[in-house]
Amino acid sequence: MKQSKFKRGLLIMGTLFLSLSLLGCGLMGYKRAKWEDWDKVDQILYGTTVLVTYTDYKSTIDGLDAGLRELNPILGEHPSDTTLALFSVGVALGAYYMAQYMSPADRKFFLGGLTFLKGAASVNNWMRVND
Helix, strand or coil: CCCCHHHHHHHHHHHHHHHHHHHHHHHHCCCCCCHHHCCHHHHHHHHHHHHHHHHHHHHHHHHHHCCCCCCCCCCCCCCCHHHHHHHHHHHHHHHHHHHHCCCHHHHHHHHHHHHHHHHHHHHHHHHHHCC
């Protein structure tokens, strides 16, 4: 099955977004902000990121059970449930770690962007399963 332009574009956007975020963390040199120092918007955005990451995880499992294949080249076409779970936990923990070293404005952009990308992946999975 050929990957659509939308899916390929989404994967490229996600990779670029993550790469730029990692680069920003390294170059900016912001002092670490503890969870208690985050404002409510940051905390809610992180909670939303975790929730949408879980939704992506569950919708990916549903898609694989329906005979579809994973589009993330890091995971391969048919990853195990354990691999998906570990990857999802890694995304959630990695997002928290990186967000600690961002300015409040960058943190909002990063968490909002990650929530958007994981949400788009979840919707894509749902549409493919229910097509």
